[in-house]
Amino acid sequence: MKNNIIPAIRLTLVCLVFFCGIYTLTVYGISKLAPEDSSFKKSESGFYENVGQSFTSDKYFHSRPSAVGYNAAGSGGSNKGPSNPDYLAEVQARIDTFLVHNPDIKKDEIPSDLVTASGSGIDPHISVQAAKVQVKRIAKVRNISETTIHQIIEQQSEKSLLGLFGTEKINVLKLNLKLDQLTTTLKQ
Structure with missing residues (x-):
């Protein structure tokens, strides 16, 4: 059981860091480079x-x-x-x-x-x-x-x-x- 839980927890932490941090900051940075839209x-x-x-x-x-x-x-x-x-x-x-x-x-x-x-x-x-x-x-x-x-x-x-x-x-x-x-x- 220990062999399955530890890798699952690690994968969860890596996904959290990637999707909540790195990915979000990357998309935000790219959006700042795009031309401003006058929506609404x-x-x-x-x-x-x-x-x-x-x-x-x-x-x-x-x-x-x-x-x-x-x-x-x-x-x-x-x-x-x-x-x-x-x-x-x-x-x-x-x-x-x-x-x-x-x-x-x-x-x-x-x-x-x-x-x-x-x-x-x-x-x-x-x-x-x-x-x-x-x-x-x-x-x-x-x-x-x-x-x-x-x-x-x-x-x-x-x-x-x-x-x-x-x-x-x-x-x-x-x-x-x-x-x-x-x-x-x-x-x-």
Whole structure:
């Protein structure tokens, strides 16, 4: 019995030291090296930056659709499969609405993230392509050059981690706030 208990106690102590001390400190140290995330910090406008919001005005970049009406308290997807007739009708309605607001764009040029909701329903980001496809509309409405808007998109793009993990994306709220700042600056 002594032959079994002593090694078990030693293993328990080693695991305690490793998982409660060394591992925890290592993960904490790595987290300090990572870029700061603005999760749930209020921006200057008073909005939360990491919760998707609805932008429907033609002067703004439109957000990714939400299956929960952008309600962070009830985040979630629609749970409808890609062959569900209700889901297909909903996506088609989103495509039709997008084409009405962006008549220069063809249906096959619309990025999927502009017509399908994310799994959480409150994703604050869109792809860079989803932003670029909206440039003509915004430039026309705001009377700003497309080049200027492309520069704002480039400045606001969040690159993938180490060029490997994730995709390049843009926070829609931050992008729209930059547009408003630019418009205010141009008017002065």
